[in-house]
Amino acid sequence: MPTMWREVAKLDDIAPGGMKYVRAADREICLCECAGEIYAVSRRCGHQNAPLDQGALEGWILTWPLHNGQFDIRSGKNLSWPIDHDMGPEGAIPEPVQRFFTLEKRLQWKTRVHDLHTYAVRVAAGAIEVEI
Amino acid sequence: MGSEARKESLRYLFERVVGPLGFKFTPDEELADFLLEQEVKLEQDHGAPYCPCQMRPGNRVEDMQIVCPCIPFHRKHFDAMRRCWCGLFVHLDVTDPDSLPQFPPDEG
Numbered sequence: 001m002p003t004m005w006r007e008v009a010k011l012d013d014i015a016p017g018g019m020k021y022v023r024a025a026d027r028e029i030c031l032c033e034c035a036g037e038i039y040a041v042s043r044r045c046g047h048q049n050a051p052l053d054q055g056a057l058e059g060w061i062l063t064w065p066l067h068n069g070q071f072d073i074r075s076g077k078n079l080s081w082p083i084d085h086d087m088g089p090e091g092a093i094p095e096p097v098q099r100f101f102t103l104e105k106r107l108q109w110k111t112r113v114h115d116l117h118t119y120a121v122r123v124a125a126g127a128i129e130v131e132i
Numbered sequence: 133m134g135s136e137a138r139k140e141s142l143r144y145l146f147e148r149v150v151g152p153l154g155f156k157f158t159p160d161e162e163l164a165d166f167l168l169e170q171e172v173k174l175e176q177d178h179g180a181p182y183c184p185c186q187m188r189p190g191n192r193v194e195d196m197q198i199v200c201p202c203i204p205f206h207r208k209h210f211d212a213m214r215r216c217w218c219g220l221f222v223h224l225d226v227t228d229p230d231s232l233p234q235f236p237p238d239e240g
Contacts, residue, residue: 058148061141070141077134079141083179089192 046114
């Protein structure tokens with residue numbers, strides 16, 4: 001399928017070190033700014049689909065908003081595994097909830113984490129264009 | 133997910149944390165690489181890049197105090213040694229990490 005460059009945002013729309021969700025050609029894309037460069041990755045987390053623009057960006061490392069694993073925005077590669085939620089001392093959690101967390105933990109570790117799709121980006125006349 | 137990529141990302145994140153605390157990675161590259169490799173394995177097995185040179189006490193609060201870089205939780209001790217317990221981080225002015233003493237916290 002042929003691709004084309006599509007304007008998705010203005011350069012001024014994204015703060016240094018920030019992220020922005022854009023939608024183009026039915027794709028959800030997360031734009032990321034790192035050291036003066038713009039990167040574009042699929043917005044949906046490769047673990048459980050959470051919107052990555054609501055995670056945290058530290059340089060080129062994007063931390064998932066749900067389970068605190070990380071991706072490299074330059075390559076889309078997954079860098080780490082999901083991290084369990086800390087719900088405090090086990091004794092303080094009602095038994096049915098404990099069982100739920102045990103099940104959730106077991107499923108978390110069986111959930112495959114996919115790398116993110118990355119998009120080519122160019123900036124022209126103050127506009128961010130993504131190849132889709 | 134490769135351990136090399138994870139080591140690179142841990143190095144990147146840690147540098148941003150330890151620099152403002154007055155520390156840097158040890159100039160001994162081989163040691164740094166070895167320790168980071170162990171941290172990647174610990175993260176895979178236990179969910180966090182724990183210090184590879186300290187035993188996890190087994191309760192969450194104390195365990196979290198040895199997640200690398202654990203400098204803020206052991207500041208006085210590490211400042212006295214001019215290195216962290218593992219030697220992964222040393223004071224910014226250190227050029228010869230092998231010359232630094234390692235002693236228990238109560239012997240500072």
